[in-house]
Each structure stands twice: as structure tokens, then as C-alpha cells.
Amino acid sequence: EAGVAQSPRYKIIEKRQSVAFWCNPISGHATLYWYQQILGQGPKLLIQFQNNGVVDDSQLPKDRFSAERLKGVDSTLKIQPAKLEDSAVYLCASSRTSGGSETQYFGPGTRLLVL
Amino acid sequence: QQQVKQSPQSLIVQKGGISIINCAYENTAFDYFPWYQQFPGKGPALLIAIRPDVSEKKEGRFTISFNKSAKQFSLHIMDSQPGDSATYFCAASIGETSGSRLTFGEGTQLTVNP
Numbered sequence: 001e002a003g004v005a006q007s008p009r010y011k012i013i014e015k016r017q018s019v020a021f022w023c024n025p026i027s028g029h030a031t032l033y034w035y036q037q038i039l040g041q042g043p044k045l046l047i048q049f050q051n052n053g054v055v056d057d058s059q060l061p062k063d064r065f066s067a068e069r070l071k072g073v074d075s076t077l078k079i080q081p082a083k084l085e086d087s088a089v090y091l092c093a094s095s096r097t098s099g100g101s102e103t104q105y106f107g108p109g110t111r112l113l114v115l
Numbered sequence: 116q117q118q119v120k121q122s123p124q125s126l127i128v129q130k131g132g133i134s135i136i137n138c139a140y141e142n143t144a145f146d147y148f149p150w151y152q153q154f155p156g157k158g159p160a161l162l163i164a165i166r167p168d169v170s171e172k173k174e175g176r177f178t179i180s181f182n183k184s185a186k187q188f189s190l191h192i193m194d195s196q197p198g199d200s201a202t203y204f205c206a207a208s209i210g211e212t213s214g215s216r217l218t219f220g221e222g223t224q225l226t227v228n229p
Binding site: 004040042043044045048056091103 | 119121147149156157158159160161164166204206208209215216217219220221222
């Protein structure tokens with residue numbers, strides 16, 4: 001079974017530029033998550049989708065971050081404009097359903113460096 | 116406040132030794148406590164999880180101990196091996212609630228010396 005796919009793996013941009021990340025979850029997984037992992041910290045949930053609807057985006061900085069999951073499969077996370085403090089690894093994860101005890105399967109992440 | 120505090124930040128043990136990582140939580144509504152293992156350049160992967168109706172869960176060399184009254188839980192790695200060198204995250208959520216988010220600890224970087 002293929003795992004969660006993410007691209008690109010690395011991205012370097014200058015502050016105030018925009019950037020987009022792509023995620024393809026495990027086939028059949030209804031729930032998709034985007035996390036931000038700052039160096040030396042645990043992952044922090046940015047947004048959670050159930051199919052193509054948003055379940056939780058309470059920690060998403062909506063003035064600069066946006067995410068969509070069209071057709072309930074792939075998802076994109078966008079940052080516009082980027083700030084220095086956005087430098088982090090952006091992890092995508094998926095699970096069969098949105099239950100709090102469902103195992104989340106993580107992709108390898110996209111490492112973003114904002115200069 | 117939904118917080119999970121993890122210690123130590125880093126841990127060095129000798130091969131064959133016991134690694135112990137501790138976590139404490141505040142939200143008494145949490146009822147699902149997983150541990151994730153993360154290798155460099157990879158995403159976290161579920162290692163083992165426990166619910167508060169048991170005080171201990173063991174899977175191979177990995178054991179979770181849970182103390183509900185103290186709101187603490189810990190991961191014990193017996194006979195630690197160099198291949199166990201990774202970052203370990205504890206987490207917590209409200210297991211039966213649809214949409215409940217995982218709250219992660221800060222992580223512990225474990226190094227097992229040969």
C-alpha cells in the first residue's frame with residue numbers, strides 16, 4: 001500500500017513570496033491533516049479535512065495560509081506571503097476516519113526555508 | 116488548556132539499556148495517548164498507544180505506563196538498540212470524539228550508543 005505522498009520535499013523562498021505544497025493521502029482515507037513542525041518542536045495541527053470539508057482550522061493563520069481539498073482526495077496548502085517564522089517542515093497525514101483514536105499516517109514532509 | 120509536556124528533551128543511553136521518556140497532560144478529557152517515532156527526514160509513525168482504562172501496555176520492547184491520577188504517562192524502551200535512535204513524541208486526544216485533534220509533546224531525541 002502506498003503511503004502519503006508530498007511534494008516538493010524542499011523549498012527555499014524569500015520572505016513575502018508565495019509557496020504551495022501538495023499532498024496525496026493513502027487511498028481510501030477520508031481524513032487529511034496538515035501539520036507545521038518547527039525545528040525542535042512537535043507537530044502542530046494547522047487544518048483537518050473530512051473528505052472535502054474542513055473539520056478544524058482553528059490553528060491556521062488564515063491571513064496568510066490557505067488550504068483546499070478538492071474532490072476529497074489531494075490537498076494543497078498555500079502560504080502567501082511567507083514570513084521568516086514560517087520556516088518549518090510541513091507534514092501531511094491521513095487517516096481512515098476523523099475519530100480521535102484513528103491512526104494517522106504521515107508523509108515525509110516538505111522542508112520550507114524562508115530567507 | 117490543551118498541553119502535553121514531554122521530558123527529557125534529549126536522552127543518551129548505551130546499547131542494551133532502558134530508555135524512559137515522560138509526558139504529562141492537563142486536559143482530563145484526553146483519553147487516547149499514542150507515542151510516535153520519527154527518524155530524520157521522515158514523518159512520524161505510530162509506535163504504540165494506550166487508553167486510560169489500563170495502567171500498562173506492552174508491545175515487544177516498548178511499554179507505555181499510565182498514571183491517570185497524576186495525569187502522566189511514559190514510554191519505556193527495554194534493551195535499547197542503535198536502531199531505536201530517533202525522536203519520540205507523545206501525544207493526546209479525545210479518542211471518541213470525531214475530529215478531535217492530536218496534541219503533541221515537544222519531542223525527545225534519543226541516541227543509543229553501540
